[in-house]
Amino acid sequence: xxxxxxxxxxxxxxxxxxxxxxxxxxxFMRHRVGWSYNEESGRYRELQPVFYVPDESRKLVQExxxxxxxxxxxxxxxxxxVGRVMEDSYRQxxxxxQEMLAAGVAREVARSVLPVGLYSSMYATCxxxxxxxxxxxxxxxxxxxxxxxxQREIEMVGERMEAEWARLMPLTYAAFNANGRVAP
Numbered sequence: 247x248x249x250x251x252x253x254x255x256x257x258x259x260x261x262x263x264x265x266x267x268x269x270x271x272x273x274f275m276r277h278r279v280g281w282s283y284n285e286e287s288g289r290y291r292e293l294q295p296v297f298y299v300p301d302e303s304r305k306l307v308q309e310x311x312x313x314x315x316x317x318x319x320x321x322x323x324x325x326x327x328v329g330r331v332m333e334d335s336y337r338q339x340x341x342x343x344q345e346m347l348a349a350g351v352a353r354e355v356a357r358s359v360l361p362v363g364l365y366s367s368m369y370a371t372c373x374x375x376x377x378x379x380x381x382x383x384x385x386x387x388x389x390x391x392x393x394x395x396x397q398r399e400i401e402m403v404g405e406r407m408e409a410e411w412a413r414l415m416p417l418t419y420a421a422f423n424a425n426g427r428v429a430p
Contacts, residue, residue, distance in 0.1 A: 252430030255375035255418065256280065260411065262370045266403050267298035269362040273384070273400040280376025285368035288357040292347065296365040297336040299329050304398060317398075336363060374415060378422050378429035381408055391426030 264274075271285060300306070306320030306328060320328070339359050346356035372380070384396045384404040396404070412419040422429075 252375045255378070255430060256373045258373050258415070260372060260374070260377065260414065262407055262410070263367065264370055264403060264407075265365055265367040267363050267399065268366050269298075270397075270400050270403060271366060271368060272362070273397060274368075274370065274403075277372075277376065277380050277383075280373050280379075282371040283368050286366055288360075289352075289354040292353065293343070293357060293360060293364065293366075295336070295340045297332070297340075297361070298363040298365065298399070299332050332363060335361065374411070374418050375429055377407065377411055378427075380404065381422075382427050382429055387423075387427055389423050389427055391428055 271283075274281075275283065302325060305317035306324050307318050308315050309318055310316055339361055342359045343356050346359070347353065381404055382390065382392065383394050384400050385408065386394055386396065386401065408419075
């Protein structure tokens with residue numbers, strides 16, 4: 247008997263170690279069905295000053311109306327502004343964090359001054375069906391039946407996860423693409 251449901255794709259498990267800015271993790275947390283997360287905790291260890299600053303490849307300017315916008319290249323001045331302002335802000339917030347820790351303030355209180363551009367790490371565990379759904383929403387692809395417009399930073403994480411999954415489960419990966427990148 248042929249199963250026409252997606253349940254066979256739920257009988258496997260993959261765990262990824264992901265290092266990304268906290269704002270990317272907020273996008274991840276929207277995916278709850280079939281996912282488990284274990285993020286490092288700023289309550290139990292001092293957080294390190296690793297922050298996200300977009301490189302030259304990140305398109306900076308949004309054009310168009312909500313739901314119909316596209317991102318285009320920014321100017322050199324905009325790129326320099328983004329880098330300078332983000333680095334200044336990160337430096338100031340991390341210095342405030344360090345000052346509070348040095349004064350004996352609990353890590354769980356002091357961390358509140360840190361921005362969402364701070365890198366964190368987590369283990370993310372899912373099955374193939376949940377990963378297919380995630381990739382359908384969080385990556386753009388020419389084979390997709392349903393267009394997606396993800397934030398570039400989570401798309402970059404999704405692309406790396408997809409490459410590993412394609413290596414682990416090549417037949418399932420090929421079927422996903424043949425089905426228009428829609429999860430069963």
